[in-house]
Amino acid sequence: MRLTYSAQSPESIGFLLLPRFAMVAFFSAIEPLRIANRLTGESLFEWDLVSRDGRPVTASNGMAIDADHGLEDAPLTPSLAVCASFAPDDAIDETLIRWLRERAAQGCVLGGMDTGCVVLAAAGLLDDQTVTLHWESLPEFRARFPQVDAVESLYEVTAEGFSCAGGSSAIDMSLDLIRRRHGDDLAERVCAQLLHDQGRRPASRQRDPLMPEDPLLVRAIALMEANLDTPLGIGELAAELDLSWRRLERLFVRQLGTSPQRIYMARRLDHAHRLLRETRHSVMEIALACGFGSASSFTRAFRRQHGLTPSELRRRPSAAAAAGPLSHREPSSLELSSLEPSSLELSNRA
Missing domain, CATH: 3.40.50.880 (Class I glutamine amidotransferase (GATase) domain)
Known part of the structure; x- marks a missing residue:
């Protein structure tokens, strides 16, 4: 090729x-x-x-x-x-x-x-x-x-x-x-x-994950994905986009039906899910790689998102041979709403 x-x-x-x-x-x-x-x-x-x-x-x-x-x-x-x-x-x-x-x-x-x-x-x-x-x-x-x-x-x-x-x-x-x-x-x-679409070119994005047409939100989500290990505060995220954090919040709620904090947390936890299934890193190493300061806070947030703890996921007999982690799909609105604001570990500092 x-x-x-x-x-x-x-x-x-x-x-x-x-x-x-x-x-x-x-x-x-x-x-x-x-x-x-x-x-x-x-x-x-x-x-x-x-x-x-x-x-x-x-x-x-x-x-x-x-x-x-x-x-x-x-x-x-x-x-x-x-x-x-x-x-x-x-x-x-x-x-x-x-x-x-x-x-x-x-x-x-x-x-x-x-x-x-x-x-x-x-x-x-x-x-x-x-x-x-x-x-x-x-x-x-x-x-x-x-x-x-x-x-x-x-x-x-x-x-x-x-x-x-x-x-x-x-x-x-x-x-x-x-x-x-x-x-x-x-x-x-x-x-x-x-029977394949002829319009796809090399630069076409692989996916359209909860992706609105608004270019500001496209950029916001791209920034989230580029900063999973050291999450940006919502104020920092807004500043990168030359917005106030209140306007950024309104954009997410209006177009995606949830807050930027919840979207960000869901992406970090889905990334953690994949790492737990496909790598040998310890739970603490994965917690740090996904922006959590302690294993306990990571475990609580992970259980809320995925219904079991990181250790329980790894003990599942099917974990090593599964066709793909939950992060191959986007979280539903119900899953997003289950993430309590107190668990988000993101600030709204300006």
Whole structure:
């Protein structure tokens, strides 16, 4: 999926499948390429599936996919997509990092799907690059890898590499590849076969979470998400937007039916829910990462939002294998209203 490619068809693309990779993203990347081959009657694209040891890899939905190669015998393809999803850190070790660095040194253009960029960043292969990954993983990724420009777009393709946010965004990235290599007509025909919206471009946002049309509220929510670990006071948030805090309060209540404090708290607690399920950080570390000064205040707020304590969530047998945390959906108005103002830990200072 490199930006430019002058070799003859078929164009070879490698997919490194890591345990618990996102099946939907993987299939979404492959299917447009398969359809392009079928519509033209030519082998425009081919792909090699790689696992650590050449054995089948189990995706996050429990299904296993056969691999064509292990790391030791994988062919050097012009580009390679690292496919991950939940707990990408579990797959990272010196062997994998060394292999990825060797591929990059040999001219292979590397990319990440869903959370694949976590693996590439840990290998030091994304410094000063612009990438994207699933919106839910962005706050932690930005904090962990400040040297990487991580944005909330559907996909990114540059001379250095490529990335997509997972899910259906992989369709958009593959359609972009088809369009660049073989023209708009073929891309549109593939799009029609997929019944896919042709209007999505790389800079399209991944989601529209409780997002009003008012650009001030769009900016306000973006500021909240950029400051989950050190929450801004509502006065500080309003000042960033050149508003009074009273006007900001009125905007949220009028357009979203709740206060900025409640929205902010819900986002912090949903981020905490994901960290509890997908990382090994302690409860106290997660509390601090989500802007809480103590484990007790974090536990009280978490129970009000999610109906159980952080420790109880981690003890659930299904926690490690669940398809996704509650933060994959937006909190309902009932859940938002259940957050008591006294628990919000946000000030209305001007």
